Amino acid sequence: xxxxxxxxxxxxxxxxxAIRDKLLYxxxxxxxxxxxxxxxxxxxxxxxxxxxxxxxxxxxxxxxxAMIAIFVGINLVYREISQKTVHAxxxxxxxxxEFILGKYLGLVSLLVIEIGIMSGFFLAxxxxxxxxxxxxxxxxxxxxxxxxALITAVAIFFSSxxxxxxxxxxxxxxxxxxxxxxxxxxxxxxxxxxxxxxxTEALYWSxxxxxxxxxxxxxxDGNAIDAARMAGAALYAVCYSGVLLMGGMLLFQRRDFx
Amino acid sequence: xxxxxxxxxxxxxxxxxxxxxVEAVRHVDLDVAKGSIYGFIGPNxxxxxxxxxMLTGLIRPTAGEAWIxxxxxxxxxxxxxxxxxxxxxxxxxxxxxxxxxxFHARLLNLPASVRRERIPALLERVGIGHAADxxxxxxxxGMRQRVxxxxxxxxxxxxxxxxxxxxGLDPLGRRDVRDLILSLRDDGKTVFVTSHILGDAELICDHxxxxxxxxxxxxxxxxxxxxKEVAGVEVVVEGISEALFEELRxxxxxxxxxxxxxxxxxxxxxxxxxxxxxxxxxxxxxxSLVPRRRSLEELMVxxxxxxxxxxx
Ligand SMILES: Nc1ncnc2c1ncn2[C@@H]1O[C@H](COP(=O)(O)OP(=O)(O)OP(=O)(O)O)[C@@H](O)[C@H]1O
Ligand SMILES: [Mg+2]
Numbered sequence: 167x168x169x170x171x172x173x174x175x176x177x178x179x180x181x182x183x184a185i186r187d188k189l190l191y192x193x194x195x196x197x198x199x200x201x202x203x204x205x206x207x208x209x210x211x212x213x214x215x216x217x218x219x220x221x222x223x224x225x226x227x228x229x230x231x232a233m234i235a236i237f238v239g240i241n242l243v244y245r246e247i248s249q250k251t252v253h254a255x256x257x258x259x260x261x262x263x264e265f266i267l268g269k270y271l272g273l274v275s276l277l278v279i280e281i282g283i284m285s286g287f288f289l290a291x292x293x294x295x296x297x298x299x300x301x302x303x304x305x306x307x308x309x310x311x312x313x314x315a316l317i318t319a320v321a322i323f324f325s326s327x328x329x330x331x332x333x334x335x336x337x338x339x340x341x342x343x344x345x346x347x348x349x350x351x352x353x354x355x356x357x358x359x360x361x362x363x364x365x366t367e368a369l370y371w372s373x374x375x376x377x378x379x380x381x382x383x384x385x386x387d388g389n390a391i392d393a394a395r396m397a398g399a400a401l402y403a404v405c406y407s408g409v410l411l412m413g414g415m416l417l418f419q420r421r422d423f424x
Numbered sequence: 425x426x427x428x429x430x431x432x433x434x435x436x437x438x439x440x441x442x443x444x445x446v447e448a449v450r451h452v453d454l455d456v457a458k459g460s461i462y463g464f465i466g467p468n469x470x471x472x473x474x475x476x477x478m479l480t481g482l483i484r485p486t487a488g489e490a491w492i493x494x495x496x497x498x499x500x501x502x503x504x505x506x507x508x509x510x511x512x513x514x515x516x517x518x519x520x521x522x523x524x525x526x527f528h529a530r531l532l533n534l535p536a537s538v539r540r541e542r543i544p545a546l547l548e549r550v551g552i553g554h555a556a557d558x559x560x561x562x563x564x565x566g567m568r569q570r571v572x573x574x575x576x577x578x579x580x581x582x583x584x585x586x587x588x589x590x591x592g593l594d595p596l597g598r599r600d601v602r603d604l605i606l607s608l609r610d611d612g613k614t615v616f617v618t619s620h621i622l623g624d625a626e627l628i629c630d631h632x633x634x635x636x637x638x639x640x641x642x643x644x645x646x647x648x649x650x651x652k653e654v655a656g657v658e659v660v661v662e663g664i665s666e667a668l669f670e671e672l673r674x675x676x677x678x679x680x681x682x683x684x685x686x687x688x689x690x691x692x693x694x695x696x697x698x699x700x701x702x703x704x705x706x707x708x709x710x711x712s713l714v715p716r717r718r719s720l721e722e723l724m725v726x727x728x729x730x731x732x733x734x735x736x
Contacts, residue, residue, distance in 0.1 A: 168533045171530070171533055172530075172531055172533065175527065175530040175531055176531075179516070179527055182518070182519075183516065183518055186518040187518070249514065249515075249517075250510060250512065250514040251514050251515065251516055253477075253480075253482055253508075253510040253514050254508060254509075254510055254514050254528065254572075254575060255528075255531060256480075256481065256482060257480035257481065257482060257503055257506065257508035257510070257585075258500075258503055258506075258508075258528070258531050258532055258579075259500045259501055259503050259504050259532070260500065260531055261500055420484075422477075422482070422483040422484060423477065423482040423483060424437070424483070
């Protein structure tokens with residue numbers, strides 16, 4: 167009970183710190199501009215209007231969401247350590263894993279707000295353009311949230327034991343590779359070489375497979391999305407995030423605060 | 425009963441690409457009695473902060489063990505009755521003073537009713553009641569130190585570990601902190617405080633340990649350490665001739681002239697009395713005569729020199 171209360175307090179404070187930070191607003195402003203620019207872009211592609219709004223809008227939400235998740239997330243963990251605010255906190259009966267979990271939950275609630283704002287913009291543009299309402303859009307946004315929550319777990323994992331620069335690089339790298347894993351695997355399969363296939367297979371099964379969570383294209387085309395596939399993907403995201411968080415907690419537990 | 429105990433604490437850092445070893449703390453035993461003010465004194469880089477970080481669970485000892493209130497420091501519950509003031513700045517700058525205290529109070533699971541009462545009272549107690557709703561970003565250095573002290577007291581702890589609580593404070597602020605620490609002791613709390621400013625420690629501590637190069641070199645009650653006997657007598661006189669100054673200087677351990685005033689220091693009272701008689705018979709005036717106890721500073725300087733000899 168005490169533990170839950172502390173995690174809640176830590177999450178709340180993380181959220182509060184981000185909300186009082188300028189970086190977040192700058193990124194949100196950029197995202198809003200991207201979405202608005204989709205209107206302008208669409209004007210150049212008469213006839214394909216809807217497809218473009220949807221593509222660009224969803225891509226903007228995913229992309230800026232990822233930037234916020236990575237940079238704000240890493241920054242908030244790093245700041246606690248470099249500015250030594252963590253010292254007074256951990257010299258209390260606070261468990262280190264509570265700190266990690268609190269940070270994560272604070273960042274995830276931040277994601278909810280920020281995806282909410284960007285989606286609000288996005289859906290407003292769709293309505294303004296008279297696009298028919300489709301639930302697929304909402305599902306797509308939901309899966310963007312899952313992807314960003316997973317990215318945040320990656321960021322927290324790396325932040326728990328390395329410097330912010332390395333953590334940022336590793337997280338961005340995983341974010342990119344995570345979207346290319348299917349290609350990586352295909353490459354291994356097609357090459358057929360004995361040397362490379364085990365490697366590509368290992369990468370495919372061990373790294374976070376963000377493509378599995380990506381239903382943007384299908385949603386933008388207005389295709390139906392298989393419910394079983396979605397459920398599997400959601401479960402995958404939750405489990406993967408959980409494992410990363412536990413890894414982060416273990417590594418953070420061993421850390422010296424110098 | 426000992427509230428803080430450590431046995432054979434040691435910390436070796438590995439730094440840089442070559443993982444060069446730095447022995448920050450070599451061997452430290454501690455036994456801090458309940459209700460005392462324990463001064464942990466040493467020059468910069470002696471290993472005070474490193475020791476404290478081991479006591480508060482922020483770093484793991486390379487060797488040795490420590491306990492707070494009987495619980496090993498690896499157990500977070502050992503920090504249940506602990507108030508800790510880390511060295512230097514450690515603030516969530518985006519919070520106001522009151523929010524900062526509320527955050528730390530909630531980390532200690534204090535109920536809202538207690539927080540509502542205690543936070544304004546504490547801010548008043550440390551003298552920044554007027555800045556409760558100002559963001560810490562806008563606080564002066566002294567105000568930060570004060571809100572930091574309030575943070576250590578928020579859970580009404582029975583053990584306090586304060587790392588340089590007086591750094592960055594003006595003379596008035598130092599006096600306030602001294603008074604605060606003394607009042608904590610009067611409330612029956614145990615205070616473990618580091619400083620490299622010996623005057624501060626001398627004024628408030630019951631018990632002192634001097635740490636040098638990661639090792640405790642002197643340790644005991646202040647009276648025990650400094651000795652009760654007089655370490656010298658200072659005599660200040662006026663209106664004597666140069667010749668007499670030269671004469672008096674021969675027996676003194678120290679002699680300084682400043683304008684018309686002269687200061688002599690003698691090893692014992694008999695010599696000082698003799699000098700005073702000489703001055704009086706030459707129509708000089710006695711301004712002051714002060715017997716001086718050995719100071720903590722001299723003790724530390726002597727310790728440092730002994731260590732140097734041992735090393736060299
Ligand atoms: N993280 C670290 N890595 C390497 N060396 C360190 C580290 N932290 C401290 N040291 C070294 O350990 C020694 C003791 O440092 P410590 O901070 O404990 O001293 P201190 O007594 O608190 O000094 P001060 O009075 O300046 O605060 C110093 O020589 C310092 O350089
Ligand atoms: Mg120090």
